[in-house]
Amino acid sequence: MTGKEAADVVSGESAGPAGVRPPSPREVRRRQRIELSREQLLETAEELFAERGYYETSLKDVAEICEFSVASIYTFFDNKEDLYLAVLMRRGAGQREEMGRLAAEEMPADERLIAMVQAQIERRQKYPAWAQLHAQMTKIGRRAAGDIPEVYKNFYYEIVGLLAGVIAEGQHEGRLRPGDPHALARLCSALIDSFTLMDPMISHEPEGINAEEFLRFIRETFTMN
Numbered sequence: 001m002t003g004k005e006a007a008d009v010v011s012g013e014s015a016g017p018a019g020v021r022p023p024s025p026r027e028v029r030r031r032q033r034i035e036l037s038r039e040q041l042l043e044t045a046e047e048l049f050a051e052r053g054y055y056e057t058s059l060k061d062v063a064e065i066c067e068f069s070v071a072s073i074y075t076f077f078d079n080k081e082d083l084y085l086a087v088l089m090r091r092g093a094g095q096r097e098e099m100g101r102l103a104a105e106e107m108p109a110d111e112r113l114i115a116m117v118q119a120q121i122e123r124r125q126k127y128p129a130w131a132q133l134h135a136q137m138t139k140i141g142r143r144a145a146g147d148i149p150e151v152y153k154n155f156y157y158e159i160v161g162l163l164a165g166v167i168a169e170g171q172h173e174g175r176l177r178p179g180d181p182h183a184l185a186r187l188c189s190a191l192i193d194s195f196t197l198m199d200p201m202i203s204h205e206p207e208g209i210n211a212e213e214f215l216r217f218i219r220e221t222f223t224m225n
Contacts, residue, residue, distance in 0.1 A: 038076050040066050046087045050129035053136075054084060085149045088137075091130040092155050095123050103162045109170030110223045113188075116163060117218050120192050121199075121211050128202040135196040160185045167222070176222055188222065 044065050048057045059080055063070045077083040102116045124131030137148060163185035170176030177184070195214050197203050209217070219225070 037066075037068070037072075041068070041073060041076060041083070042087055042090055045083055046090075046127075046129045046133070049084060049087060050132040050136075054080075059083070081149065085151060087130070088133060088149070088152050089155070091123070091127050092134070092152065095120065096155055096158055098123070099159055099162045103166050108175055109166050109173055110175040110219075110225070112166050113163070113170060113176065113222060114215060114219055116166065117188065117192060118211075118215055121195070121214070124196050125199065125201045125211075131196050131202045135193040156189075160189055163188055170223075175224055177224060184222065188218065191218065191221075 041062060045057070045062045048061055048065070052061075057080075059070050059073050062083070063073055073083070077086060098119050099116055102112055102119060105112055105115070107115075124134070137152070160182065164181040167176050167184050167188075168181040171178060171181065195209075195211075198208050199211070
């Protein structure tokens with residue numbers, strides 16, 4: 001049960017099938033505790049995976065920090081890979097939705113491209129541990145391609161596909177540079193990942209260029225203005 005669903009039950013807004021009584025307040029509290037426990041595991045795992053890496057982080061590490069037993073983790077996740085995927089998709093799904101919304105906005109394609117890049121940077125700055133995980137995963141040589149969860153690879157391809165679609169529209173409008181749209185989208189995505197790994201708001205690297213300068217670089221690189 002999500003926090004919203006629990007709140008709806010408490011407020012009486014959640015109505016089940018006819019004749020089925022809603023959960024008691026005690027049951028609602030129990031479900032809320034379960035949801036909070038799951039969120040605590042995800043928060044802790046996100047930090048550990050970002051700091052230590054996937055292979056150097058164990059379920060025991062996560063459990064100890066959360067003051068849970070390892071067995072309790074298995075009530076939420078099948079294994080470490082399942083936990084890792086949940087960590088990645090918790091933030092990734094929201095980014096995909098935002099990219100889809102921006103790609104469909106009624107504005108010139110070059111402005112949509114810049115807006116999509118800016119939104120990715122802002123989301124990564126909001127969730128720096130997740131940002132490091134994503135950038136490290138897509139960084140060449142960081143993890144073998146076969147180790148990346150298939151669902152997350154599909155998420156990455158969807159983001160690239162949305163960028164490619166906007167780039168193709170911009171080329172048709174004469175606003176974005178010529179070239180294979182998908183290749184340019186992959187290049188743009190790689191540049192965002194590279195900036196992520198050097199952004200002092202996300203990583204421990206010394207500041208090179210700030211977000212405003214990076215967006216200007218993207219504009220100068222991809223637009224025809």
